[in-house]
Amino acid sequence: MSKVRDSIVAGLVLLAGRGRRKPRKDALRTVPKLDPNPGAETWAILLFFFAALCAVAFIVVYAIDSLPRHTQLLGLSLGLCLLSIAAALIITAHKLIVTEELVEPYSPEEHPNEQELIAQVVEESGDRLTRKRLFKLGIAAAGGTLGLAAITPALSFGPFLETRYFLGTPWRKGRRLVDDKGKPYKATDIEADNFYTAFPERIPDQDKEELGAALVLVRLPVDSLRLPPELKGYDAGGIVAYSKICTHAGCAISLYRAPLFQPDEPRPALVCPCHYSTFNPADGGSVMFGPAGRKLPMLPLSVDAKGFLRAKGNFDGEVGPSWWGSRIWKPNP
Ligand code: FES
Structure with missing residues (x-):
């Protein structure tokens, strides 16, 4: 459990960027120093951007109703997006983040050095990343576009997409x-x-x-x-x-x-x-x-x-389940 917790904390602090406190320069390393792994890093970044591309593809496919095999394309783009993010995170966890298990006695009171120690662990855990900005950009692109893809179906309530x-x-x-x-x-x-x-x-x-x-x-x-x-x-x-x-x-x-x-x-x-x-x-x-x-x-x-x-004519109101605009628009005469 402590490994998982440390990884989550490390990820959050890495994403937080500049706001974190720098570890003491003279501190002894808590996490072993390992060499950068540019190959794995490149793969992780590429996978994040590929996930972003798939999420954008999902939005485009969703908007174009007339595409053949529409449902399959939706599933394919979203599935590839999620798989790519999963693969990128696995590579990051196994090849890029250095982890160290710390066994500490539970302290009943908050210890002021604890935060510093965690900051140090986080800083040192990310040592192998040599292109942190690009890495963060990849994560932000994948997460952001996936979020957009997730809310895209809500647009079907209208009036932005095809509602005729x-x-x-x-x-x-x-x-x-x-x-x-x-x-x-x-x-x-x-x-x-x-x-x-x-x-x-x-x-x-x-x-x-x-x-x-x-x-x-x-x-x-x-x-x-x-x-x-x-x-x-x-x-x-x-x-x-x-x-x-x-x-x-x-x-x-x-x-x-x-x-x-x-x-x-x-x-x-x-x-x-x-x-x-x-x-x-x-x-x-x-x-x-x-x-x-x-x-x-x-x-x-x-x-x-x-x-x-x-x-003698058309219906007096909109047919079908209620959706955005169903009380406003009349059926075509
Ligand atoms: S669909 Fe008719 S009552 Fe729910």
Whole structure:
């Protein structure tokens, strides 16, 4: 344990640079004097700078979504960064820092000479380093860029990087609602106390995975609707459509609380099974219970002359889990 402690103290004091106290010139050495090891030192410095390069690469890869094998490149750059830092530290510990184990009786009171002794140990431990400034620069570059790489994913909350993806949905005025086999829904297909999943007609299968594609559809008695003024006319004779993606963390809304079990469950509800966020389909999708921070986005519906359900426009709010700006920006029309 004392070795580890001494190494940590030595590292911190080395990084602290000029602020430390110089050991007495006339003091006897505590740590044996060994020759510099320029080869190992060069390797350690190179590895620190290579780690910095990998961390920068991680940030660049993260910012360019369109790169092929994006996830693998992220893992590779971060993995190489951490491995390089680990290798540099191992070389430093084994080849560059001179260590000496001191066995001392425990002193109940702080001894004024103790600090001087530690400063001396630190100074002498770093004797083998001949390019201390470059070495420190390498450590600072690796640590700093790794720190930046670690906080880069937070930028995904926006608005600095690519966030258009969250703002777009495939829903347009006039687009028919279809089931997972592509069969268009008629208004008469939607029965009360039942729950349907719908997609926009004629989009490729992979686009059905888009956040904004999937809907939940339910039919409610018209006189039970309590839509706010800005959502008046969003229902089609009591049929209401909401985004299937929970606004808490993006799971699928896959439970519908209907029929009811009075008096405990007095109203129908759309439920996300992940953390049990519960939304009210009768009033525009407000949160009745659970951790979701905002309502479910609602899609305006109409019924065409042949009885098919069609979108009257886009959602009234941002689809998907909440993120920076999700309450500010509206979906693309
Ligand atoms: S993701 Fe829906 S409740 Fe958490």
